[in-house]
Amino acid sequence: MDIGIDLSQISEFKHIIKSAKYKQFLYTERELLQVNDYSLEKKIESLVGKFCAKEAVVKALGTGFLSNDLIKWKDIEILKRENGNPFVLLYNNAQILFNSKGYTDIKVTITHKKDYAISFALLY
Secondary structure (H helix, E strand, O other), X not given: OEEEXXXXXXXXXXXXXXXXXXXXXXXXXXXXXXXXXXXXHHHHHHHHHHHHHHHHHHHHOOOOOOOOOOOOHHXXXXXXXXXXXXXXXXXXXXXXXXXXXXXXXXXXEEEEEOXXXXXXXXXX
């Protein structure tokens, strides 16, 4: 079992999230579609929350996005169920690393309040 956590300041993302190029680099099409109908404020909060969740998962895997080129941002997809609970899908090297460590499941939680978003990931 491994854990990862990430905290991000939402205001640091407000200008970046408006960039289509940046969003295409960080998020899958399905992630972007899920926030498409949100107000701008809620969209930013949700995207920052997804960013935190991806960071938490990659930390739990024992690697990072910047430390190597092993896992790409789109290799970790954060979606939400109809009840609003987030879930994780892994692809490519993220899935390979997950399997090689003997994990069978991922739980992730995301929350945001005022100017911060935080996520916690549990791999087991």
